[in-house]
Amino acid sequence: MKLIFAPMEGISTYIYRRLHARFFGGVEEYFAPFIAPDGSGSFKSSALRDILPENNRDITLIPQLLVNRSEPFVHVAGELAAMGYGEVNLNIGCPSSTVVAKHKGSGMLLDLEGLDRCLNEIFSRSPLAVSIKTRMGLESTEEFPRILEIYKKYPLKRLIIHARARSGMYRSPVDIQGFLSCLDSCPWPLWYNGDLFSPDCATLWDMAGDRLAGLMLGRGAVADPALPRALNGGPALSVPELENFHGALLSAYLEAGYDGRSAMARLKELWFYMLCKFPDSRRETKALLRSQTLQDYSFAASALFHSGKFSPTCYFSQ
Ligand SMILES: Cc1cc2nc3c(=O)[nH]c(=O)nc-3n(C[C@H](O)[C@H](O)[C@H](O)COP(=O)(O)O)c2cc1C
Missing domain, CATH: 3.20.20.70 (Aldolase class I)
Structure with a gap:
């Protein structure tokens, strides 16, 4: 395909x-x-x-x-x-x-x-x-x-x-x-x-x-x-690879000269879509989207990745 x-x-x-x-x-x-x-x-x-x-x-x-x-x-x-x-x-x-x-x-x-x-x-x-x-x-x-x-x-x-x-x-x-x-x-x-x-x-x-x-x-x-x-017949998404991808994106935006706030803003925009992979994660999601500093953001993202609420078979819907 x-x-x-x-x-x-x-x-x-x-x-x-x-x-x-x-x-x-x-x-x-x-x-x-x-x-x-x-x-x-x-x-x-x-x-x-x-x-x-x-x-x-x-x-x-x-x-x-x-x-x-x-x-x-x-x-x-x-x-x-x-x-x-x-x-x-x-x-x-x-x-x-x-x-x-x-x-x-x-x-x-x-x-x-x-x-x-x-x-x-x-x-x-x-x-x-x-x-x-x-x-x-x-x-x-x-x-x-x-x-x-x-x-x-x-x-x-x-x-x-x-x-x-x-x-x-x-x-x-x-x-x-x-x-x-x-x-x-x-x-x-x-x-x-x-x-x-x-x-x-x-x-x-x-x-x-x-x-x-x-x-x-x-x-x-x-x-x-x-x-x-x-x-194309390959494996479904896993939490470790999503976490690594997310970490690499954050580092790359910072290395490209984005300040912490702008880099976070880019990633929060992605979360609007990616959160569908974490159903029933209201508490973790709130902390993530409300975070103001890079430190709070990274902490909240890590909590979400390790929450056990990831579902590979949940997909985006509107
Ligand atoms: C945030 C956002 C930004 C977009 N930017 C562009 C763009 O720059 N050029 C374009 O042709 N379409 C743009 N689109 C439309 C998408 O390319 C696509 O046509 C649309 O999302 C429908 O496909 P989907 O249902 O697979 O998302 C954008 C859509 C969204 C939601």
């Missing part, structure tokens, strides 16, 4: 990706969280650090852009090509209100003629192969056939479909049937994304057969970093 790691802003940083690959693996590629260049193609130094090849040595990384105009896209794609990348992904999925208000992310679906024009310019000028990660609509997944007709005009490297409309944010039921109904008519490799949280998601793979290029895992893999490995 071909698996890729979803871009997760604030979570799947270069530090996270490198350690995930070292401790667990199981995914063929990692998608970087979006870079949002301004009109002239400039972007934050933190975003540059995240995609620099020297920070992503042992993994295959696909950078992603959040733009709605071809100029900054082509400019940054040129820089990515110079760094040695072969593919750049366009984000047509982000549901955040501020992003949509700027007609970026899934907001590009507000004006389909404008989307078509933008893609026309991007595909005629990009120095790199372009893939798209998309929602299936703004208000309803029933909008997708029209959107797909536009995508079909272009030589996408691949299409990754998050099987929800923007209105569903990350919560509404995913439209598996709508996704499956596109499989036969898409001319490029098609990847599925959305709510793949446990080994049961292998059934989608069975249903789609070899018409599906693979699966993109997001929150499910953050909650259980061994999920991709388990889906």
Whole structure:
């Protein structure tokens, strides 16, 4: 089963990706969280650090852009090509209100003629192969056939479909049937994304057969970093390896120059997902999330790991 790691802003940083690959693996590629260049193609130094090849040595990384105009896209794609990348992904999925208000992310679906024009310019000028990660609509997944007709005009490297409309944010039921109904008519490799949280998601793979290029895992893999490995027949997550992974992440953030508070904040964001592996741990969880100092945090994390409340078969759900 071909698996890729979803871009997760604030979570799947270069530090996270490198350690995930070292401790667990199981995914063929990692998608970087979006870079949002301004009109002239400039972007934050933190975003540059995240995609620099020297920070992503042992993994295959696909950078992603959040733009709605071809100029900054082509400019940054040129820089990515110079760094040695072969593919750049366009984000047509982000549901955040501020992003949509700027007609970026899934907001590009507000004006389909404008989307078509933008893609026309991007595909005629990009120095790199372009893939798209998309929602299936703004208000309803029933909008997708029209959107797909536009995508079909272009030589996408691949299409990754998050099987929800923007209105569903990350919560509404995913439209598996709508996704499956596109499989036969898409001319490029098609990847599925959305709510793949446990080994049961292998059934989608069975249903789609070899018409599906693979699966993109997001929150499910953050909650259980061994999920991709388990889906490929490897062992389930164990407490010692999760504890070692967690310790390595904390050390790596501190070594990268994060102060204690910011490093803790990164890890607490991960715990939002990973706590599902520790059902019935209210007391330990409270201490962990309320900790203010690095010392209290490390103490609380250790208490949780050694609480005996770990369950390898509990998975993320919303
Ligand atoms: C905290 C968070 C950050 C995300 N950041 C990005 C991003 O930078 N680019 C992107 O295309 N999608 C982003 N997503 C969406 C995920 O890549 C993925 O499509 C979504 O979580 C659905 O997949 P899942 O159900 O497997 O988690 C983000 C999602 C979350 C929850």
